[in-house]
Amino acid sequence: MTNGSPGAIIAGAAETDRIGKLPGHTTLQLHVECALRAVADAGLNLREIDGIATVAASPATTSVPGPVQVAHALGITPGWIDGTGVGGSSFLLHVRHAVAAIRAGYANTVLITHGESGRSQVGATPFAQGGPSSPSGQFEVPYGIFGPTTTFTIPALRYMKEYGLTHEQLAYVAVAQRRWAAKNSRAAFRDPITVEDVLASRMVAYPFHLLECCLVTDGGGALVVAGAERAADFPKPPVYILGTGESLESPIISQMADFTESQAFRLAGKAAFSEAGIGVAEVNHLMIYDAFAHVPLYGLEALGFVAKGDAGAFIAEGNTEPGGSLPLNTNGGGLSYTHTGMYGMFAVQESVRQLRGEAEAQAGQPEVSAVLGNGGVFSSAGVLVLGRHPR
């Protein structure tokens, strides 16, 4: 690692026992359940947790307990707190901040939690857009937007015109991910689908059909981050945090500088790969936040896996599905696995499982896995480069 620091590892990781439809769980319960499971996964006692991170507030989400409520519910009093809330990418930023805290000596063992009753809305506040005096409330809400299906999706037609992406190629993103989901007993949707099925599904917001939009589910996930010098102290194989990055662009979609590329994705990726000191050619497994079918295309190009405009063909040619050269979204993604609202935590969980060799749809024995998390509508991004070994 840089600066002679031993760096940090993910020592524990777990999702809630079940994901999907959990009408018996409040948001806080989801946090608590996955927290206890992740701490147990790391072979630790709650008393050993001295740092906590979770989303404190986000306009994109529903009920948010925040770090104080989660820590209190767990009966712990950490000396380091991070409430960064920039949407579904937040948990990747928490990992990055935890690495910094551990390097600085502010914390030794950091717990990062996510829980969201996105589907059942138990103990959740109703969906709300930006207030009427916010940039969104003044300059977007009056035009009939209603949630990410009407905003996150708007750049796609411009990309299609500029780079010739076809409706069939966009639909194929959902088809490829369903092939991974078919191998995963925890995935919400597992039945094989075709491009024709996708294009025949209900139109939500042209050009996006229902099967090109993510699920809305209940669930949670948690991580335990510790110093890499302790790698041998935990029961599970360590996952080394080789590089991290974070960035942002615009709070509202209309002010995204170029509708064919994500600045936040690109800058966060550049920082993470630069710190890791590796190129994308060394990545064997990839997770890209997929709230909608076009987001993996923007991610593949922003991180440099393919040239600009080539991502649609790359996926349609089978490169990212089972048997392909670059396994992508191997849990089935937000399109087929689960999507509570802030999906980023689940993308990290799958990378950890793949590097440990414990995924249901195991993609060989990846040495390096990269995770790209989106927040808001291309508004923020976090990238993690994770490995089975230190560098």
Add this chain to the structure above:
Amino acid sequence: MASKPLPEPTPETQPFWDGCAAGELRIQRCLECQRPYFYPRPVCPSCGSTNVEWFTASGNATLYSYVIKHRPAPGFEDDEPYAIAVVTLEEGPRMMTSITGVPATPEALVLDIPLHVTFEQRGHIHLPVFQPVREELP
């Protein structure tokens, strides 16, 4: 049925909404780097200068991208389906808007078609929307 949402102007955005009420699309530009920008805010997003001014844009724009919403937001039940568009103003900045005067279909909404601003009254607010520029008959 819910009514359509109304923007709530702030001191920073009031000149924009006053312009709309007067039938003008007023946006800001930086007096240091000369770049126009939108949405209204007190600092130039290109160079950080606070030396900025309001001016009246031409109202000409082109269609940058859009979606056609098939399940209406509350208040938009009578409009279904409707386009939510982002346009590029002739001066450069982009804004979200509605496209009026044509059906909300991919056939009618071809990217890059020329548009011109018009204003739709909603309560006490005049909301800028855009319509395709008709070709003049010879």
